[in-house]
Amino acid sequence: MNLEGMFFPESVAVIGASNREGKVGNAIMKSLKRKYSGRIYPINVKEDNVLGIDAFSSIINIEDEIDLAIIALPAKIVPKIVEECGEAGVGNLIIVSAGFSEAGRGDLEEKIKETVEDYDMNLIGPNCLGIYNPYNELDTIFNPPKRQDRPEPGSVAFLSQSGAFGAATLDWFSEADIGLSKFVSYGNRVDIDEADLIDHLSNDEKTEFIIYYIEGVKDGRRFFEAARRSTKPILAVKSGRTEEGSSAATSHTASLAGKDKVYEGAFKQSNVIRAYDLREMFNIAKAFSFQPLPHGDNVAIVTNGGGAGVMATDDLVDKGLNLARFTKKTKEDFDHAVEEGIIPEHATLDNPVDIIGDAPSDRYQKSIDIVLKDDNVDVVIVVLLFQSPAIEEDIIEKLDGLQGEKPIIAVAPGGRYTHKLTEKIEEKGIPVYQTPAEAVEAVWGLTRCCPKT
Amino acid sequence: MNLEGMFFPESVAVIGASNREGKVGNAIMKSLKRKYSGRIYPINVKEDNVLGIDAFSSIINIEDEIDLAIIALPAKIVPKIVEECGEAGVGNLIIVSAGFSEAGRGDLEEKIKETVEDYDMNLIGPNCLGIYNPYNELDTIFNPPKRQDRPEPGSVAFLSQSGAFGAATLDWFSEADIGLSKFVSYGNRVDIDEADLIDHLSNDEKTEFIIYYIEGVKDGRRFFEAARRSTKPILAVKSGRTEEGSSAATSHTASLAGKDKVYEGAFKQSNVIRAYDLREMFNIAKAFSFQPLPHGDNVAIVTNGGGAGVMATDDLVDKGLNLARFTKKTKEDFDHAVEEGIIPEHATLDNPVDIIGDAPSDRYQKSIDIVLKDDNVDVVIVVLLFQSPAIEEDIIEKLDGLQGEKPIIAVAPGGRYTHKLTEKIEEKGIPVYQTPAEAVEAVWGLTRCCPKT
Numbered sequence: 001m002n003l004e005g006m007f008f009p010e011s012v013a014v015i016g017a018s019n020r021e022g023k024v025g026n027a028i029m030k031s032l033k034r035k036y037s038g039r040i041y042p043i044n045v046k047e048d049n050v051l052g053i054d055a056f057s058s059i060i061n062i063e064d065e066i067d068l069a070i071i072a073l074p075a076k077i078v079p080k081i082v083e084e085c086g087e088a089g090v091g092n093l094i095i096v097s098a099g100f101s102e103a104g105r106g107d108l109e110e111k112i113k114e115t116v117e118d119y120d121m122n123l124i125g126p127n128c129l130g131i132y133n134p135y136n137e138l139d140t141i142f143n144p145p146k147r148q149d150r151p152e153p154g155s156v157a158f159l160s161q162s163g164a165f166g167a168a169t170l171d172w173f174s175e176a177d178i179g180l181s182k183f184v185s186y187g188n189r190v191d192i193d194e195a196d197l198i199d200h201l202s203n204d205e206k207t208e209f210i211i212y213y214i215e216g217v218k219d220g221r222r223f224f225e226a227a228r229r230s231t232k233p234i235l236a237v238k239s240g241r242t243e244e245g246s247s248a249a250t251s252h253t254a255s256l257a258g259k260d261k262v263y264e265g266a267f268k269q270s271n272v273i274r275a276y277d278l279r280e281m282f283n284i285a286k287a288f289s290f291q292p293l294p295h296g297d298n299v300a301i302v303t304n305g306g307g308a309g310v311m312a313t314d315d316l317v318d319k320g321l322n323l324a325r326f327t328k329k330t331k332e333d334f335d336h337a338v339e340e341g342i343i344p345e346h347a348t349l350d351n352p353v354d355i356i357g358d359a360p361s362d363r364y365q366k367s368i369d370i371v372l373k374d375d376n377v378d379v380v381i382v383v384l385l386f387q388s389p390a391i392e393e394d395i396i397e398k399l400d401g402l403q404g405e406k407p408i409i410a411v412a413p414g415g416r417y418t419h420k421l422t423e424k425i426e427e428k429g430i431p432v433y434q435t436p437a438e439a440v441e442a443v444w445g446l447t448r449c450c451p452k453t
Numbered sequence: 454m455n456l457e458g459m460f461f462p463e464s465v466a467v468i469g470a471s472n473r474e475g476k477v478g479n480a481i482m483k484s485l486k487r488k489y490s491g492r493i494y495p496i497n498v499k500e501d502n503v504l505g506i507d508a509f510s511s512i513i514n515i516e517d518e519i520d521l522a523i524i525a526l527p528a529k530i531v532p533k534i535v536e537e538c539g540e541a542g543v544g545n546l547i548i549v550s551a552g553f554s555e556a557g558r559g560d561l562e563e564k565i566k567e568t569v570e571d572y573d574m575n576l577i578g579p580n581c582l583g584i585y586n587p588y589n590e591l592d593t594i595f596n597p598p599k600r601q602d603r604p605e606p607g608s609v610a611f612l613s614q615s616g617a618f619g620a621a622t623l624d625w626f627s628e629a630d631i632g633l634s635k636f637v638s639y640g641n642r643v644d645i646d647e648a649d650l651i652d653h654l655s656n657d658e659k660t661e662f663i664i665y666y667i668e669g670v671k672d673g674r675r676f677f678e679a680a681r682r683s684t685k686p687i688l689a690v691k692s693g694r695t696e697e698g699s700s701a702a703t704s705h706t707a708s709l710a711g712k713d714k715v716y717e718g719a720f721k722q723s724n725v726i727r728a729y730d731l732r733e734m735f736n737i738a739k740a741f742s743f744q745p746l747p748h749g750d751n752v753a754i755v756t757n758g759g760g761a762g763v764m765a766t767d768d769l770v771d772k773g774l775n776l777a778r779f780t781k782k783t784k785e786d787f788d789h790a791v792e793e794g795i796i797p798e799h800a801t802l803d804n805p806v807d808i809i810g811d812a813p814s815d816r817y818q819k820s821i822d823i824v825l826k827d828d829n830v831d832v833v834i835v836v837l838l839f840q841s842p843a844i845e846e847d848i849i850e851k852l853d854g855l856q857g858e859k860p861i862i863a864v865a866p867g868g869r870y871t872h873k874l875t876e877k878i879e880e881k882g883i884p885v886y887q888t889p890a891e892a893v894e895a896v897w898g899l900t901r902c903c904p905k906t
Contacts, residue, residue: 022842027842099799103799142842143840143841143842144842146870147839147840147841147842147870148840148867148868148870149868149869149870160760161760162758162759162760162761163810164757164758164759164760164761164810164838164840164841165758165760165761165764165838165866167838167840167841168758168761168838168840168866168867168871169866171840171866171867171868171869171870171871172866172867172868172887173868174868174869175867175868175869175872176868213760215760215763239760239763239764239767240763240767241767241771242766242767242770242771243770244766244767244769244770244776245763245764245766245767245770248759248762248763248766248801248805248807249759249763276890277768277888277890277891278764278866278887278888278889278890279732279887279888279890279891304617305615305617305618305621306615306617306701306702307613307614307615307617307618307666307668307692308615308617308618308621309701310668310692310693310698310701310702311618311692311698311731313695313697313698313701314692314693314694314695314697314698315730316697317695317696317697317698318694318695323697346552346556348701352701357616357617385617385618385620385621386600387596387600387601387617387620387621387624388596388600388617388620389475389480389595389596389597389600413618413621413622413624413625413731414601414621414624414625414628415601415602415624415625415626415627415628415629416602416624416627416628417599417600417601417602417624418621418624419628434625434731434732435730435731435732436731437729437730437731437732438730438732
């Protein structure tokens with residue numbers, strides 16, 4: 001399946017384009033016009049012009065070759081429109097409209113499916129938001145940017161069965177500066193399904209990590225085979241885990257959520273990382289987007305607060321990660337730093353390293369440098385309790401200077417001052433979490449993303 | 454044990470008060486001077502005046518009666534100072550200094566303990582931050598307010614064995630407008646321990662909820678007996694859960710973290726709510742601080758995004774809460790709202806209620822009102838996906854108008870626009886969470902806080 005024309009169309013028709021505020025076809029036109037530089041063709045049976053662009057009464061009347069048609073019209077006339085797209089030689093379709101199998105009209109979907117196959121078209125939807133591709137600004141999302149930001153280009157592909165939840169996640173990613181390679185909200189996936197998207201993204205040079213929100217997959221076997229084939233790590237949030245949730249999913253996207261145990265087993269077998277909560281998904285995506293992958297799961301902790309070190313240690317063990325055992329060399333380096341007076345004698349220099357409440361940024365720098373050089377350490381978690389008056393703000397530059405091949409993950413619980421500094425550290429590409437458990441979650445996710453051996 | 458003079462002293466001596474920036478005795482003087490209106494006596498052997506207040510060379514020389522003495526001097530001279538406090542008739546002590554049992558000097562603690570008992574004094578510490586009481590602004594915390602905010606007066610007492618973690622939490626609570634009744638960082642608890650504090654706070658009229666961060670309790674039996682006696686709900690975060698964490702705790706606060714299974718069982722038996730993560734603790738504290746307690750655990754969900762409804766349903770079931778079964782009356786009310794055109798026909802009007810992506814605030818108002826009136830509903834979770842252009846900003850006032858005896862908990866995942874609206878909703882006293890799982894966590898915590906029957 002070649003989806004080049006779907007993600008990088010040179011021409012796009014919007015069927016149902018409208019001048020009327022509040023109409024989906026109006027909002028999509030605005031999203032497209034904002035930055036997308038390809039040719040845009042509004043289709044409207046009554047209007048000659050939509051938002052300053054000449055409009056056509058039917059796709060049949062356009063002489064140009066149309067790579068992608070976006071359909072935003074009432075469900076009942078969509079089968080006819082799809083037929084017209086086929087006749088017009090359109091290669092790719094996105095049907096945004098709802099009112100199909102999720103509303104008891106599976107018959108309409110069947111007709112569309114047949115037509116799409118007859119004309120050998122690719123279809124995303126119906127009942128979806130479509131695509132956002134930050135690399136060419138193809139944007140079929142009808143939510144206004146004022147309410148929903150679009151992420152910058154990056155390496156994370158996000159695929160969502162649910163449109164509304166997909167939009168919320170994009171908005172969250174944007175605020176956190178998590179870079180996106182592609183977003184696809186695929187709704188009822190009558191044609192292109194989960195497996196097709198994995199196959200495509202696995203070969204997409206912009207994508208390094210695939211995140212999936214699913215309620216139920218169309219074809220479990222195909223999905224898990226594609227997941228196993230994928231050269232990119234996949235993280236999935238699967239809802240409808242419980243009987244009650246599964247029943248709610250059925251009325252949402254007409255999904256059969258299926259037995260959760262079956263999914264659980266299949267995720268494991270196909271190396272899909274499973275997140276149970278959105279924040280977990282978000283935490284892992286942020287770490288992946290900001291930091292290199294570790295070469296193993298041995299973690300060093302450096303903290304100015306003993307309590308946070310204890311908590312992080314518990315969380316590491318819970319997640320099956322290892323508290324790194326320092327080499328003799330590291331112990332010697334620490335002893336040396338104590339002799340030099342950079343680290344005080346009563347610091348705890350075993351892992352978790354507690355450089356105590358009065359640690360200035362020099363002490364942090366020295367300790368982190370020592371543990372990063374330890375061959376037994378793959379990742380460093382740095383706890384920064386900024387409430388202590390001792391840490392100077394130059395810790396930001398010092399942390400930045402320590403970045404290299406091993407990932408550094410920071411934890412900084414707190415309020416306003418902490419958030420100000422957090423933002424500056426994240427600008428340097430080091431992700432900062434509010435709690436030890438979340439930082440550990442992120443580290444766990446990173447270790448799971450390592451290439452399969 | 455009468456702790457009135459500890460929390461509401463009319464006179465405070467700071468032993469080790471200093472004019473030198475960076476000294477703990479300087480920072481504590483500044484914290485006290487900021488707002489506390491009682492009489493302050495700096496003690497310094499060399500200076501006549503500390504930060505504009507006449508200083509004394511020893512507590513013995515003060516003629517006034519001293520309710521509370523705060524000691525910030527090197528560990529080795531503290532036993533002698535405690536003796537002097539006893540002679541001077543001081544009723545209450547806070548020893549901030551570190552360097553005692555956690556640093557292998559249990560012998561110093563033993564001496565202090567004897568003296569405190571001989572003179573019948575109350576002691577908090579050593580190795581702690583002491584007290585923050587928002588009701589009289591007694592503030593012994595040496596972190597500057599610029600780096601660590603102090604919460605407003607409220608109903609949540611927060612007790613922490615770890616000073617640094619306690620400070621970070623206070624800072625976080627401040628930003629989230631979680632009101633505080635008392636904060637105590639009690640460190641090595643040579644005299645006043647966990648059980649004493651529970652007994653005191655259980656009878657404290659300002660306190661309605663007690664939160665504990667503990668690594669290990671001094672006397673398990675006393676602690677759990679006090680917890681069982683407590684008339685206020687208690688939430689505990691216990692770290693040192695794992696062998697590795699427990700070992701780290703020992704070098705932190707000289708705590709024997711103990712077998713986690715024993716704690717787990719004792720928490721259950723004494724009705725202590727256990728949180729495993731700081732964010733969980735925070736989420737529950739916020740809900741408690743903002744909303745009334747529910748009368749049961751039947752939850753209704755109202756959402757404009759099906760996916761979020763499915764997720765919330767899964768999370769409810771995971772936590773052992775109930776998806777409320779609506780009464781016949783509620784179904785009739787919904788049917789009526791459909792007839793009136795307020796709710797569209799294709800909305801899902803069973804629980805979780807999906808009022809779909811194009812829901813304006815009127816539709817929210819009507820739906821929430823209907824479920825709140827249902828006798829089978831104890832709590833309502835409202836999911837607000839603000840990315841949708843349909844919800845108007847008057848939802849803030851509408852949600853506020855719906856507040857009554859049943860708690861309302863909101864969920865709004867997203868970025869900048871969402872956070873702007875979140876802030877406004879929280880100003881009305883409705884807590885807003887970023888993910889369905891966190892809102893459910895908060896609801897679970899609230900149901901666990903209900904008076905024991």
